[in-house]
Amino acid sequence: MATTTSTAVIGEFDSFHVGHRRLVSVARQIADRERTALQAIVFHRGDDYVRLSTPEQRVERLLDAGADHVTVVDGSSAGAEVTAARAVTNGRTRVAVMACAPARPRELRWPNLRTILRRSSVDIVEVERATDEHGTPITSDLVQANVADGNVARAAALLGASFTVTGIVTHGDARGRTIGFPTANVARDARNLWPKFGVYAAWVATGGQRHRAAVNIGIRPTVYGASGTPLLEAHLLDFDGDLYDQRIVVHFVDRIRGEQRFDSLDALTSRLSTDVAETRRLVMIPFA
DSSP, X not given: OOOSOEEEEEEOOSSOOHHHHHHHHHHHHHHHHHTOEEEEEEEEOOXXXXXXXXXXXXXXXXXXXXXXXXXXXETTSTTHHHHHHHXXXXXXXXXXXXXXXXXXXXXXXXXXXXXXXXXXXXXXXXXXXXXXTTSOBOOHHXXXXXXXXXXXXXXXXXXXXOOEEEEEOBOOOOHXXXXXXXXXXXXXXXXXXXXXXXXXXXXXXXXXXXXXXXEEXXXXXXXXXXXOOOEEEEEETXXXXXXXXXXXXXXXXXXXXXXXXXXXXXXXXXXXXXXHHHHHHHSOSSOO
């Protein structure tokens, strides 16, 4: 369908939680009614803050959710609001969909954007913010707090999907293989938030397949003491293969325990067997 105008939906979309999904759904309905394309404007605050998702991941999720085009704006620049407004008006947009302003004005991250858009004759449609069962507004900050605390099951409820970590499998010291628990290892990117150190039940997507996995995040104190480098180690259940240099997506289901230092490798191995059994119980097949 050829169009000369667009409808815009605007936000950071960092975690792409249930409120973001609602926002895009409303915008898609308006775009369909007006017979326009749907353009998503994404504010990215740069790499100086810990994020839940990369700009590339946000673009992918927005396109999957129904956006036709996505424009990423550098939110760390002084003129971010003007740049975003220009991207909207360049698309000949007459309607911009945004979340309702928060009750406390100081929490409004882009305070001038609405005014700038209205001066350009763009109508603003504000969508009521989604709330949890306690009436608390669902925000990326709330998702981030739960992930940082290791409460990945709660984070999933806020997201409407499992929290994920994506990475390329790197070569390690193969110590896990020597004790019967080979792992696919992903190095930490300090810009991306990981769950609190510990062991998690998860499933891993790679190469078009899904596998249950017991995932350890931490510095491996039993082997390296306090000097270990943070690493994600995914032990894929019922899998025997080589994942080196492949991209995997880890979908967290629940937290099993915190990171521990064991007195011996035998004690560690025994506990890993328990972690695997708990993973089988927590991660159901077919996958959610």
